[in-house]
Structure formats: C-alpha cells, structure tokens
Amino acid sequence: MSNTNQNDLRENQAIPTVDGEDYLLEVKNLVKYFPIKGGFFGRTVGQVKAVDGVSFHIKRGTTMGLVGESGCGKSTIGRTILRLHDKTSGQVLFNGQDIFSLSSSELRKLRPKLQIIFQDPYSSLSPRLPVGEIIGEAVREHNIVPAAEFDDYITDIMKQCGLQEFHKDRYPHEFSGGQRQRICIARALALKPEFILCDEPVSALDVSIQAQIINLLRELQKNFGLTYLFISHDLSVVEHISDTVGVMYLGNMVEFAETEKIFDHPLHPYTQALFSAIPVPDPNYKMDRIVLEGSIPSPANPPAGCKFHTRCSKCMEVCQYAAPHWKEVEPGHFCACHLYNDAQEQAEAEQAIPAKAPAADGKKA
C-alpha cells in the first residue's frame, strides 16, 4: 500500500469492514446460468449452470487463486464479477457496493477500478492501434491523469511493466507473447485499478516468461497495493502467487482456504485429487496420484446431490441425494463435503435419501 494514489482513494471512500476485516471484493452466492435456446421459437429449453452459488471474499492487497478443471466456471465467475456477463442471482460487492445495482454510466465510471488480464495476449490487443494508444486510450477517456502528464504517465506505466518508451509507436504484431502480456498488464495498470482479474494470464506463455510475468504481477501488487483474483490451471503458479485459494468443481466452490492450509492438507476429495497431480521436478519421486475416473459432467445437467459424487473415491450414499453444506471446517478453511459433517448435518443430509430398502452395496455407488 505504498502507492499514494491508492491511499488517496482509500481516504475518499468509506471502507466497510466485515468482522473487522478489510474485504475489497465480496461475492455472495453468485449464480450465473446461460440459457439453452432451442425449438422453432427459440424458447429456453435448459440452462448451463456455469456458476451455481459461489461465495468468497478477497482482502485488499491480497491474491486469491481460483483453480479447477476446464469448464468448471472459473472464467465465468471472473467475468460476472466484472459485470461483463449479467448475473442470474447473488451479489458482488466491490468496496461494499453492489456492482449489479449500478446504472450503466455509474458502471462505466467504476470500470477503471476493476481490470482484467486475458489468457491470450494475441487476441486481447486490437491489431490496428499502436501500443501507446492501446494503453492510453482509456486513461484519456476516464481522465485518469491531466492531459499534460499523459505522455509521462504512460511511459512510466510502460517502464513499470518492463516495456520501453519507444514501444509506444509500435503495433501489437511486432511483439512477442511475453511482451504482449506486459502490454495487457500495462493497459490494466494504467487505469489505476484496485482489483485485477487475471484470467489465466500465463497459460499461453512459455515457462521462463511465465516466471517473469508472475514476478511482475507480484512486484506491481507490492508497489500499487493491487488485489488479484488469479484464475489458473497451474497449481504451482497459484501456490506461488496466492494468499488464499478457492477450488471449483462444476460451478461450485468446493474448498477455500489460505494457500498454506489448503496445500498442506486439502480437505475435499476433489482438491486432494487435483493437488496430487502437481508434477514434482524429481525423477525419483514416486507420485501418489489420485486418478479421477470419467470426465466432468455437463453443467447443463449436473448430478443430483454432491456434484462430485460421480467421480469421488470417497462417495457415500448421502452424497448422491443431498448437496453438502458450505462450512468452515477449520478456522479459515471452508469446504463443502459430507465427510466433514457433524452429527446434526449428517442426520439432515440422510433425510434426503429416499425411503427405500437399505442398499446392500452400501457406500460405493
């Protein structure tokens, strides 16, 4: 929080605190369904439940990692938070303000505070604008800096992001992938954001560049007091950069905790399976992988009960019928799994099991 601009902003806005904590972003039970249109008249015949009730919060100046398989709704959450998609229900609070309650002009004013870095540095830069314009056009649009300081400001931002001043007049096609990603970061940073959604920012880059970009992001966070939501497949990257980690499966968050806690002892069977797949750079290391069977079910028709039960190695009978509660299993370590039910919850969950002859084959479904 060394940056003066950020401090100015904090003085201007009343920062609501929850439980004495300073949360920049709070997501409460966010739901995003995409309608499936079908039939001759284009009626909605079904819904893709991309995000099906997700809650989390990010402290100011920290990074939250969001991991999960492809198609589990990570990117959809990110874009719904930025209101690039409309929500179906739920709440997104940014500095205590519900983003979805804003009018479009208010939203436009808020836009610079919430920025995004894309996965693909090739398609995310307009091919017909010079880099200086790409970085600077929104700065000018929102009058982030006075016109007189504009050039110096852009130069400064570019230097912060490891770009040279003369790159301003060049066009995106003249840059490598890593440089392009720096341009994307500079574009986001130039608007003096408080929150940056990093939507798999390094997965299109080679490993050496990945490290550069990750380190750049960390450095910028240190300098500007940024808050990140870092979406990635790459668990080692997430472990490296994140303060807290959320694990998603098929539109639901299954586990959320501080990075050390979740990597030390993952609670949810899915998290355990996922983390067991982290490669170890040691040829003699015998990996004890938990291999998940089958593929991720369709989010348009998710399984009843716990969505993970079709692939879970520890599946119980209740899992097939009752969805597990999202609860704090350990202090600061949230999880949604029937394994951690207390007696009362277990009893409630078992009520969901249809009254029929007790299944002979018991736990394994």
Place this chain on the structure above:
Amino acid sequence: MKFNDKDKNDILAAKLNEQAEAQTAVDTTAASEEAYSLNDDRRVKVLSPGAMVAKRFFRNRIAVVGLVILAAMFLFSFLGGVISPYEEDQLFYTETIQKKEYAGAVRNNDFRFLASGDAKFDSAIQAQVVLAVTTGQDAVTYRDTTYHVNREGEDFYSVTTDGQATLVGIGYKDVVTSSVEGQKLPFDLVFATLKAYTNDEDAFELGGEQYTIAEGGVVEKGGEEVAFVSRYVINPISPDIFLSRDFQEQLVIALESGADKFTFTDENGESEYFIDYKPDVKNWVVRQETATRTYDRYAAPSAKHWLGTDRNGMDMLTRLMYGGRVSLVIGFIVELISLIIGVILGGLAGYFGKWVDFLIMRIVDIFYCIPSTPIIIILGAAMDTMGVDPQIRMLYLMLILGFLGWPGMARLVRGQILGLREQEFMVATEASGLRVSRRIFKHLVPNVIPQLIVSCTMGIGSTILIEATLSFLGLGVKFPFASWGNIINDVNNTFVLQNYWFIWIPAGICILLTVLAFNLVGDGLRDAFDPKMKR
C-alpha cells in the same frame, strides 16, 4: 615496394594524426551520438499496419501492374477528356461524291414529222407514210390524194402531192433543235439541215447564207451556232434540272463515241458524268457526280481521328475517354452508395445483434430475392417511355445499382463485426469502460476496413461490367452520353463487327483492362491485408 625511413615516418605521423582527429570527432559528437546509437528503437524501422500493407502490396508485381493500368485508365478518362480537342458529342462531317441520276437519253427510232408551212399533214397521212417507207413503196393514196414519199437521205423522207409539185412535209429520225431555247426553227432550215446531215455533208447553203455542220451535229451559220441535229433525244431526270445545249452536245458526242463518262463544266463547276446503257429499255441514264456533306460515319483511323469515328460521326477516341469517365464514376458512386448503406446496416446488425440483427438480415434476405436484372430492365424500359433526361437517367441508374448492391456489403460487415465483437480486445474495451462510439469506430471499423477495401475494389469492377451490359442493351447510359457499354452497342450487326474493328475493339479492351485491373488490385490488397502473407 620500398620506403625509406622518412616516408615511413610521414605515413606513421599521418596515421596518428588521423586517429587523433577521429577521436576528437567521436568526443565532440558523443552527445548527439547517443541519440543515434544502435538502440532497438533506431535499428528497427517501425511500420504501421497501413505501411506494412503498402509494402506487401508493392511487392506483388501483378497487383502493381493492375494499379498502373488503373492509373492509366483514370488519366485517360479524366485527363484525356480535357486534353482532347473534340467534344463528347461533336459531330464530324465529310464531303462524299455521290452519283445522282441527272438525265436520260434515247436513240430516236420513230419517225417524226414536220409539216411544210400550212400544208395539211395530219397523223393519218403520217401513218401512211411510215407504212410506205417500211414496205418500200414510193407513193401512198389517202382519201383520193396521192402522196409521194421521196427518200432524201438516211431515214429522211419528203412527202409531196400533186405529182411532186407541192411539198407537204418531211419525215425524219434525226432531231433538229434550235440553239436558242424555245425558238422554233423555220421549215426550210430544218429541211436543209437534215438533207445535209443525212447525206453526211458538212455544209449547205440556204437563202444565200452558208451553213456548216460540225462534228456532233452543231449547225453553225458564219461561225455562230444556230441549231443542233442529233439522233438522240435527251431529257432531264426531273423538271428542275435544265439541260444546257452544250451539255446535250457533249452528251451526244460521248454517246456516239461509246464513252461511258465525260466531264462537263457548268456554272457549278466541273463534274463528271457517267453514262449507263440499259439494254432492256434501250436508253442511257446519265449520272452526275456531286459532292454531298454527310456525317463522317465509320471513318477509319486517321491522323484526325486516331480511332476513327462511330455510327454518328463522333470521334471514337474522345467518346472512349468520356465513356471511361462515365463508367468509372458510375462504378465508384454505385460502390459508395452500397458501401454507406451496407456499413451502417451491417454494422448495426453486427454490433447490436438480437432483434436488430434479425430485422436487418431479413431485409437483406429480401433484397437478395429481388431479381435485379429484370427489375433494371423494366425500370430502363419505363424510363424510356417516360422520356427521362439522359443525365437524370444516369443518376437513377447509379441509385438503383447502389440500392441493389448493399446487401452483400451488409452481410460482409455484419459477419466481420460479429466475429470481432467476441474477440478479447473488445471485451477489454468494455472492461475499461470505453464509450460505445469509440469502441465501434476505433476498434471495430478499422478491423473491418481491409475486407471492405477488397470487396469494394472487386465490386467496382463488376459494377462497371453491369453498367456496360445495361448500356449495351440500351438500358443504361443513353446517347449523347458515352459509356464503354453503349459504344459497343454500335456493333449491332455482323457487318460492323467485321469491317469496323475500331468501333468495338478499343472499348472492349478498355472494359477488359479496367475490370481486370480492379480485380488484380483487389486480389493484391487482399493478400497484402492478410498478415499471414509474408512475401
């Protein structure tokens, strides 16, 4: 090579001097050198996408050829019309020699009769005389009177009564006419002339006067012409022509000598006359050669008209220049109209999607269903009947073609924008809260422009073809305005096609070259705009 020590020393000293100077030069320019050092920014030339496109385009030789052809065509059409000494619809005339029927001549084979004084010599007697001559009798009796038929010369007879005492009249085939118009010759003179003429005598005496008969039958008295004798009867072909005595003489001389033409000078100057014998009616037709001012039609290429003249006697080259102007302007304006409508509607459909897209695309579908050729033909015919001014007609033509052409453009733009709208850089502009107008015009439109340029370039070529087709069919640009299409329209029969190459080949080449050039340039631009092309 051999140096002495002094030389070596000199060389060394010079070298050291040089190095020292170079060093000071480096020192003094050190500051400026920093600016010109081989920094990354100095070494790599920065090219904007436009410059890159131009560079790639000019590497494509065929496309450059197309561009050169286009430039030449533009110069030819727009500058040529100014330079050309002639107007677009200036008519040229020429003097042509035409043979017009002038007079008719016939050799007289019927007897003509002339009564002597007041003698009774009616047609019944004349018939008896003819009968006597043909049967070889020397006397006929008619109503108790005996008429003696005396042969005086070749086809010349005198008729007497009362035992040769009284001369009743004469029968003859050679015609004697007075040299003075309308004057009747005295009987004695006719008699004497015929007597001499039929007996091939060239002089006679009458009343103490000496007459001569010159060649051709001119009867002169003391060197003065008084009459003319001839076997031929000459009449003008129409009453307004007066055949002078001289002319008739000339004609008779020509007829007798068997010539087929002769020259005669009258008050209008010298002309040549052609004589045709028509055996079926046994007469001669005389034709006069006269100079007539006519349109200089289908004139062959010459120094005055480099590509000849057309059916109307207008300069081909000038028509081609003005025609190019019309064809190119129509091509551009039509394409501009479809571009404006297409970009606006396609852009709206692509950017806003949903029902706007649905509505506009259905309109496009409807426009695609319109059979454009019949519509244009019907409208052309309607304008013909309404007698629309050719200039306004040209305007209508552009509007109609433009309105029929936009759906393709709208589809292209919509497709491009639909694709671009989902690109991440457009999401980024939304995330950074840019205005909608800026997002459309700074981010979407510049990315569609390459396709538009290519499509328009090709489109102009095909519009020129459509215009040429319509003008060829007589439905497009109308006379007096030229267009390459209606120039070719002159070739509406094989005779013109075979004999007047300069009418249709240059216009055809112009159309071919221009359309080809537009297509080449369009292809070149398409390749140049494609960033994957690394030629």
